[in-house]
Amino acid sequence: MKIIADENMPYVDALFGDLGEIEYVNGRTLTPEQVSDADVLLVRSVTKVNAALLDKANKLKFVGSATIGTDHVEVDYLARRGIPFTNAPGCNATAVGEYAFIAMLELAQRSGESLQGKVVGIVGAGNTGTAAAKCLQAYGLQVLLCDPVKAEQGDKREFVSIDTLIAQADIISLHVPITKDGEHKTWYLFDETRLNQLKPNTWLLNCCRGEVIDNRALIKFKQQRDDVKLVLDVWEGEPNPMPELVALAEFATPHIAGYSLEGKARGTFMLYQKLCAVLGLEANKSLTSLLPIFQFSQISAQTELTEAQLLTLSRLVYDLRDDDRKFRGCFNTSSGFDLMRKQHTYRREYNAISLTQIQSTEQRNGINQTMLTALGFN
Numbered sequence: 001m002k003i004i005a006d007e008n009m010p011y012v013d014a015l016f017g018d019l020g021e022i023e024y025v026n027g028r029t030l031t032p033e034q035v036s037d038a039d040v041l042l043v044r045s046v047t048k049v050n051a052a053l054l055d056k057a058n059k060l061k062f063v064g065s066a067t068i069g070t071d072h073v074e075v076d077y078l079a080r081r082g083i084p085f086t087n088a089p090g091c092n093a094t095a096v097g098e099y100a101f102i103a104m105l106e107l108a109q110r111s112g113e114s115l116q117g118k119v120v121g122i123v124g125a126g127n128t129g130t131a132a133a134k135c136l137q138a139y140g141l142q143v144l145l146c147d148p149v150k151a152e153q154g155d156k157r158e159f160v161s162i163d164t165l166i167a168q169a170d171i172i173s174l175h176v177p178i179t180k181d182g183e184h185k186t187w188y189l190f191d192e193t194r195l196n197q198l199k200p201n202t203w204l205l206n207c208c209r210g211e212v213i214d215n216r217a218l219i220k221f222k223q224q225r226d227d228v229k230l231v232l233d234v235w236e237g238e239p240n241p242m243p244e245l246v247a248l249a250e251f252a253t254p255h256i257a258g259y260s261l262e263g264k265a266r267g268t269f270m271l272y273q274k275l276c277a278v279l280g281l282e283a284n285k286s287l288t289s290l291l292p293i294f295q296f297s298q299i300s301a302q303t304e305l306t307e308a309q310l311l312t313l314s315r316l317v318y319d320l321r322d323d324d325r326k327f328r329g330c331f332n333t334s335s336g337f338d339l340m341r342k343q344h345t346y347r348r349e350y351n352a353i354s355l356t357q358i359q360s361t362e363q364r365n366g367i368n369q370t371m372l373t374a375l376g377f378n
């Protein structure tokens, strides 16, 4: 069996090595010829999976995308051809949630404010939005959720309209899929009009898809509104973001909000499980055995923590400042954006750290073990 896999998908050898011969490819430049004799195709978000790519792939039995988003895949085409397809919903939700939370801690420290007391609006309350809300609520913040689709589907959580969210939130974090049609389409959800409605000093984070914000309108807006702070992980025109916009963002990264080792491993593992099911095989490999040991896996804290100390702890699993610095140095070079993504193999999730021995001898109203466990630490 011939398995074609994106070279940036980790753990493919360990999980798929027994199932067939693996050929690694550059997902962004994949051609119809390269996939013409494939039995299995494993992609990431940079590969357009459509008739143009697959019409000659007559042996194809399975397509998997180790992503939550499916905007790069023509699922109707695969269904018409009877080719089983799976994506990996939820695989990187914790990573995106923690990215958003850590970015907020970083912004708070950089602007000399406390994150405590802020109201955070989450647009899109699916896997990643809910994961972000979980961290924020664990930290005691008020969270407003906007998700008209979930509301219509009968989700029992409390939702607000996008207008209410914009009017009330100090921080807005975007977690919607990119959709171009329908009542709730998200293409340019934040256009010039919406941007102009942002409250003074709003922090705006985009960890979903670049085109959810009109990037040109955002440049114009931000040039007049220095009070607004931006954290941008996704961009219109990837892998070539607009340099003016990178310069205007407080933190800028190359679409790696979901790139914890745990998130990547979960994504590949979900495809492995699904392919085994399609082939009628037992999926007998284990996910945890894939992950390397983390050098800070055991930490003792002697007192409750301050917000600054929580940020120090968070930087052990993910130092956003490093990625921001690296990104500014490389995004404008040929392949810089993609190379940084390819080499991104160092980030962990909170649950890689076991925190022990928080001994509160006095009540300090700081960050205690209960809060840290709710945030995701072991």
Ligand SMILES: NC(=O)c1ccc[n+]([C@@H]2O[C@H](COP(=O)([O-])OP(=O)(O)OC[C@H]3O[C@@H](n4cnc5c(N)ncnc54)[C@H](O)[C@@H]3O)[C@@H](O)[C@H]2O)c1
Pocket (backbone or CB within 6 Å): 068, 069, 070, 089, 090, 092, 093, 096, 123, 124, 125, 126, 127, 128, 129, 146, 147, 148, 149, 150, 175, 176, 177, 178, 184, 185, 186, 189, 207, 208, 209, 233, 234, 255, 256, 257, 258, 259
């Ligand atoms: N930056 C990254 O590394 C990264 C990682 C994971 C996901 N993503 C992107 O983030 C998107 C969201 O991921 P997810 O796992 O949370 O997906 P999800 O499908 O679980 O959740 C998306 C939510 O958005 C809601 N929604 C749709 N249209 C909306 C609208 N107009 N207003 C408000 N809510 C709306 C949906 O009802 C759904 O609940 C993905 O589609 C993907 O494009 C990016």
Ligand SMILES: O=C(O)[C@H](O)[C@H](O)COP(=O)(O)O
Pocket (backbone or CB within 6 Å): 008, 043, 044, 045, 046, 066, 067, 068, 069, 070, 092, 255, 258, 259
């Ligand atoms: O949709 C997703 O799951 C994310 O955008 C994903 O993390 C993108 O990463 P890629 O597939 O491009 O490696």
